[in-house]
Amino acid sequence: MGRIKQLSPAEAQKIAAGEVVERPANVVKELVENSIDAGATSISIYVVDGGKEQIRIVDNGCGMSYEDAHACFLHHATSKIESVDQLNAITTFGFRGEALSSIAAVSKVTLITREHTAAHGTRIEIAASQISSASEVAAAHGTDITINELFYNVPARKKFLKTKETEWRQITSLFQALCFDYRSIHFSLYADNALVHNCPPVPTLVDRVRQLWDSNAHTNIIPLEAITDRSITIHGAISSYHYSKYDRSSIFFFVNNRWVKNHKLATAFCKGYLNAIPTDRFPAGCIFVDIPGDQVDINIHPRKEEVQFLHPRLVEQLITAEVKKTLEQHLSDKLKKQVTFAPASSLGQESRSVGFVPHRPLFHPILPSFVETITPKISNPQISAPLVTQSQIQEIIASDPFEPSPERQISLDPAPSHEEVGDIIGQLHKTYILIETEAGLYLVDQHAAHERILYEQFKQRFDQVEKVTLLFPVIINTPNEAIELIEPYLDLLIKTGIDIDRFGTNQLVVHATPVHLKNISIEELVHEMIGWISQHKTVHQTEIRTLVHERLHAQMACKAAVKAGDTLSPEQMKQLLKDLAVTDNRFTCPHGRPTGWLIPLGDIEKRFKRDYK
Numbered sequence: 001m002g003r004i005k006q007l008s009p010a011e012a013q014k015i016a017a018g019e020v021v022e023r024p025a026n027v028v029k030e031l032v033e034n035s036i037d038a039g040a041t042s043i044s045i046y047v048v049d050g051g052k053e054q055i056r057i058v059d060n061g062c063g064m065s066y067e068d069a070h071a072c073f074l075h076h077a078t079s080k081i082e083s084v085d086q087l088n089a090i091t092t093f094g095f096r097g098e099a100l101s102s103i104a105a106v107s108k109v110t111l112i113t114r115e116h117t118a119a120h121g122t123r124i125e126i127a128a129s130q131i132s133s134a135s136e137v138a139a140a141h142g143t144d145i146t147i148n149e150l151f152y153n154v155p156a157r158k159k160f161l162k163t164k165e166t167e168w169r170q171i172t173s174l175f176q177a178l179c180f181d182y183r184s185i186h187f188s189l190y191a192d193n194a195l196v197h198n199c200p201p202v203p204t205l206v207d208r209v210r211q212l213w214d215s216n217a218h219t220n221i222i223p224l225e226a227i228t229d230r231s232i233t234i235h236g237a238i239s240s241y242h243y244s245k246y247d248r249s250s251i252f253f254f255v256n257n258r259w260v261k262n263h264k265l266a267t268a269f270c271k272g273y274l275n276a277i278p279t280d281r282f283p284a285g286c287i288f289v290d291i292p293g294d295q296v297d298i299n300i301h302p303r304k305e306e307v308q309f310l311h312p313r314l315v316e317q318l319i320t321a322e323v324k325k326t327l328e329q330h331l332s333d334k335l336k337k338q339v340t341f342a343p344a345s346s347l348g349q350e351s352r353s354v355g356f357v358p359h360r361p362l363f364h365p366i367l368p369s370f371v372e373t374i375t376p377k378i379s380n381p382q383i384s385a386p387l388v389t390q391s392q393i394q395e396i397i398a399s400d401p402f403e404p405s406p407e408r409q410i411s412l413d414p415a416p417s418h419e420e421v422g423d424i425i426g427q428l429h430k431t432y433i434l435i436e437t438e439a440g441l442y443l444v445d446q447h448a449a450h451e452r453i454l455y456e457q458f459k460q461r462f463d464q465v466e467k468v469t470l471l472f473p474v475i476i477n478t479p480n481e482a483i484e485l486i487e488p489y490l491d492l493l494i495k496t497g498i499d500i501d502r503f504g505t506n507q508l509v510v511h512a513t514p515v516h517l518k519n520i521s522i523e524e525l526v527h528e529m530i531g532w533i534s535q536h537k538t539v540h541q542t543e544i545r546t547l548v549h550e551r552l553h554a555q556m557a558c559k560a561a562v563k564a565g566d567t568l569s570p571e572q573m574k575q576l577l578k579d580l581a582v583t584d585n586r587f588t589c590p591h592g593r594p595t596g597w598l599i600p601l602g603d604i605e606k607r608f609k610r611d612y613k
């Protein structure tokens with residue numbers, strides 16, 4: 001007897017269904033897209049147990065006739081296309097005519113639907129593709145469809161459903177994407193019978209974001225104005241440097257108005273925030289990319305969730321550059337506001353917490369300079385600052401990575417220069433430098449600030465770095481695969497002052513390091529570097545180089561910078577602030593932490609109840 005058997009149509013249908021619906025979020029997506037295609041202006045989504053128990057979609061769209069309500073569950077049943085020739089012209093979502101038939105093959109469905117002109121509606125119950133009841137009923141205009149017990153008859157699939165929380169997360173992401181995409185539709189989302197989101201129509205994307213994200217997002221979402229470059233247009237709404245997330249879940253991309261998941265686009269987006277937010281955080285935003293159809297392939301994924309661009313780098317670069325530019329502009333506007341001569345009490349309204357944090361870097365400084373912005377006031381810093389010994393000053397000078405140039409020497413002359421930032425009040429907890437400015441009290445984190453200064457110096461002058469030959473070369477044990485990974489980048493390390501070489505199959509050897517790296521664990525640095533490289537394997541070579549370079553300099557700067565707890569003399573503080581003022585990204589350390597905070601005078605006055613007018 002032959003071993004090959006033909007599957008029964010019912011079994012074949014169950015398998016085919018898996019391609020359309022894999023999880024509750026796919027069901028929600030198919031059903032909501034049908035509602036949108038039906039012209040609905042109000043769509044409510046009810047989810048029970050992450051959609052595993054029940055999904056119900058209620059819309060006010062065109063509804064279906066008694067006949068169509070039956071036909072819609074048939075395989076390849078669609079009202080949107082009559083022949084294959086029409087495929088290209090299709091603008092609606094579904095054209096496979098397979099969603100409802102697939103869903104009905106693997107769950108228990110109740111459909112209630114009524115056309116606007118009909119006297120009554122239709123109610124149909126169908127489970128595992130078998131209609132069990134059909135009747136005429138009183139019903140509201142539109143369609144109300146309920147999916148119960150998804151995969152109840154396909155245990156192999158049911159087993160692969162994730163926890164309630166995971167399935168719910170997918171649904172909320174989808175829900176947000178739908179809301180962003182269709183701002184003129186009233187969407188609501190219920191979980192286990194409780195209303196989670198109620199989103200009436202809104203005029204702008206920023207308004208939509210405000211409906212959906214937490215209250216912090218309200219003041220921290222900025223529009224990304226539309227820009228077109230080589231027939232690619234992007235626009236959207238993005239988080240400011242004040243708002244960040246622990247994962248990428250709040251990054252949404254739409255390509256020709258279709259929500260897509262694309263890791264590279266998300267990476268390009270995050271790159272725009274380099275130095276603006278801490279490196280272990282992620283920005284949030286939704287970005288719409290409009291691109292001619294012949295430059296994008298939307299058919300690489302069965303559910304069209306992914307896309308492929310003809311020139312991906314063009315799109316990515318545009319995103320990174322525009323995000324960066326928008327953030328810069330936003331910060332400049334903020335800072336200008338910060339330093340206008342408005343009454344101090346109104347400045348305080350800028351932020352609820354203690355102080356507005358101007359910790360955004362300027363990639364290309366737009367403002368004249370930090371110094372001018374904060375409005376200098378000159379005085380003798382020695383009056384209130386702690387005294388430090390000459391040897392302590394020597395220590396700091398010694399910790400400077402490069403031969404200090406004459407103007408960089410720490411001057412013992414207390415004569416104030418026009419470059420001063422404001423009155424240095426002193427050092428708080430040997431960690432923060434306090435500065436009195438016209439706008440309020442400015443706090444600078446001495447470590448973060450020095451890190452930034454050193455980082456920029458390393459970056460500019462890495463080829464002139466002074467090396468020390470180690471008395472005992474450091475041997476680093478690491479698996480062969482790791483060595484293979486790092487080998488192409490060894491010359492980069494050598495350029496940075498770390499003389500490193502392969503040493504047998506499982507070892508690397510370091511003969512020399514830059515002067516101020518001598519006390520840090522080179523081994524740790526190399527292992528970290530291997531980590532970065534393996535993380536970014538898929539990225540372009542030159543990108544890895546840039547990244548490694550940046551990280552390496554950040555790491556070196558961090559290790560060499562003055563620490564919290566180091567006593568600084570007034571002169572050292574002054575020098576630090578002066579050096580900081582001329583760095584490009586003076587508002588954050590290389591890891592993205594802020595170098596300084598302004599506590600606006602208005603906030604202080606408010607706390608002392610002096611802000612009555």
Ligand code: ADP
Pocket residue numbers: 030034035038059061062063064072077078079080093094095096097098099100101143
């Ligand atoms: P497709 O969307 O590809 O046409 P579906 O299986 O998703 O296939 O839907 C089949 C048909 O059922 C649709 O073409 C449409 O005519 C009808 N339909 C489905 N959902 C709705 C709805 N919410 N309102 C009105 N008609 C609907």
Ligand code: MG
Pocket residue numbers: 030033034093094095099100
């Ligand atoms: Mg459909």
